[in-house]
Amino acid sequence: MKIVLAVLLLLGIFAAPALADPFHKAAPSPPPAASESPALGGFVAWLAERQHELNDSIADAFRNVEHGSRAALILVLGLAFLYGVLHAIGPGHGKSVVASYFVAHHARWTSGILMGSLISVIQGASAVVLVGILAVVLQAKQIEILNRGTVVEFVSYGLIVALGVWMFHRAATGRLHSHDGHDQHAHGHDGQDHRRGQLDPRLIVATGLTPCASAIIILLFALANRAFGLGVIAVAVLTVGMAVTISTIGVATVLGRRALLVMIDKAGMETHRLERGLAIAASVVIVGVSGLMMFDAWTRL
Amino acid sequence: MTAPAAAHPHVFIDYSATVLCQRDKVVGVRLAWTFDEMYSASLYQDYTSHPTGPLTPADIAKLNKEAFQDAAEEHFFTDIVFNGKALPITKATDFSASYDGRKMTYRFTIPLDLAPAPGVNTLDVDSFDTEFYIDYELVKHDAVAVENGAPLKMVCAAAAITKDTTTFGPLTTHIARCRFSGSA
Structure with a gap:
């Protein structure tokens, strides 16, 4: 019972705020308490307004770069970075996957940075490839290209769901695989230490595959202004900004998990069962959230 | 205007509303x-x-037919609530568009035929995307106007309310809220 509570606590602290969308994605039906909804709703509206301003500022600065202003170039890059940080706070971008992964796995804090950065870079690259092929090679309409991203999004979430199911299977049956069924305690730790610091590249690629829609929009705007190269540079900086946000969530989760385990250990309780509980709960969150995102993408196909 | 990839706001629209009255009706x-x-x-x-310059009548016709009218499926992203009851929105008329070199503006009319009930009537109008792919923001100044509102003693102003989105949960948003009186 205590373990269940601890799992809920950790997921509550680190997974939920990390997602921002998933409060509602993961639990679509219960209406939030009236007292807290205006605050959250106000924050989301505020965030959107800031994005709107940044969007217009980047567009303005972009035009000035074309007129040869070096200050405008620096402004574009600075704004793109800020946009990346803010934008990644919104739903998507693999924050739930990163948080869940580090709830489930023992890892160094540097792994949090590595995973967040790799996902961001792949998301940016995916947008460049998508726009490059559709707009530059196939000459597709801009608004069609925005819609086309949904297909990739659907595939990406599908892959994450599959990996989540696999993670669940492994966590739930972990002991059965172990070498010696009698000494469960020792095994839990063996299994963990073995994987310490290792990231799952499949999960990173699947999560990163979803092209960042903001990156697509910036690239399309660059194309409309016949400055694709500048768009690619801006997107590179945007991904650095997103990496900051996603990595922060990764690092916070790594440290949170560690603190929780130390606490449980000091209380004289066994940690291996908690670790297993965390791994199971995290895989359920991954499957649940990605499944909903996949469904959401499917309705938009 | 379909709702594409990743449902956080990626399109931002500043909007304003004008309520059109004729004699004792909202039209x-x-x-x-x-x-x-x-x-x-x-x-x-x-x-x-063309690569630059203002929109031609042909451009506007094309925007209306190929881009704007798609939004009919989404009730033109507009909610109109008359005395507490949401009205079905299926038609938008008088479409026009302009481009100032930076921003595109659409103008259109949702036709109505509302006779006021006796006593105090309310009419709430706003543009909103429940998926929050589009972030609609009521402009800060001169957001709401009334045309020929005198016979109905119509008074309109911006009001803050909370609406549900599918992806973000509740969202604070501003709407146009009008009060007017029936010919009791």
């Missing part, structure tokens, strides 16, 4: 939507035949 709402610069550039790129 429509005229809305003006101004897109953010990036989406404006995409619209301009996709629906005009």
Whole structure:
């Protein structure tokens, strides 16, 4: 019972705020308490307004770069970075996957940075490839290209769901695989230490595959202004900004998990069962959230 | 205007509303939507035949037919609530569009035919995307106007309310709220 509570606590602290969308994605039906909804709703509206301003500022600065202003170039890059940080706070971008992964796995804090950065870079690259092929090679309409991203999004979430199911299977049956069924305690730790610091590249690629829609929009705007190269540079900086946000969530989760385990250990309780509980709960969150995102993408196909 | 990839706001629209009255009836709402610069550039790129310059009548016709009228499926992203009851929105007329070199603006009218009930009537109007792919923001100044509202003693102002989105949960948003009186 205590373990269940601890799992809920950790997921509550680190997974939920990390997602921002998933409060509602993961639990679509219960209406939030009236007292807290205006605050959250106000924050989301505020965030959107800031994005709107940044969007217009980047567009303005972009035009000035074309007129040869070096200050405008620096402004574009600075704004793109800020946009990346803010934008990644919104739903998507693999924050739930990163948080869940580090709830489930023992890892160094540097792994949090590595995973967040790799996902961001792949998301940016995916947008460049998508726009490059559709707009530059196939000459597709801009608004069609925005819609086309949904297909990739659907595939990406599908892959994450599959990996989540696999993670669940492994966590739930972990002991059965172990070498010696009698000494469960020792095994839990063996299994963990073995994987310490290792990231799952499949999960990173699947999560990163979803092209960042903001990156697509910036690239399309660059194309409309016949400055694709500048768009690619801006997107590179945007991904650095997103990496900051996603990595922060990764690092916070790594440290949170560690603190929780130390606490449980000091209380004289066994940690291996908690670790297993965390791994199971995290895989359920991954499957649940990605499944909903996949469904959401499917309705938009 | 379909709702594409990843449902956080990626299109930003500043809008204003004008409630149109004729004698003792409300006959429509005229809305003006101004897109953010990036989406404006995409619209301009996709629906005009020239690289720069103002929109031609042909461009506007094309925007209406190929881009704007798609929004009919989404009730033109507009909610109108008359005395607590949401009205079905199926038609938008008098479409026009302009481009100032940076931003695209759509103007159109949702036709209505509302006879006031006796006593105090309310009419709430706003543009909103429940998926929050589009972020609609009521403009800060001169957001709401009334045309020929005197016989109904119509008074309109912006009001803050909370609406549900599918992806973000509740969202604080501003709507146009009018009060007027029936011919009791």
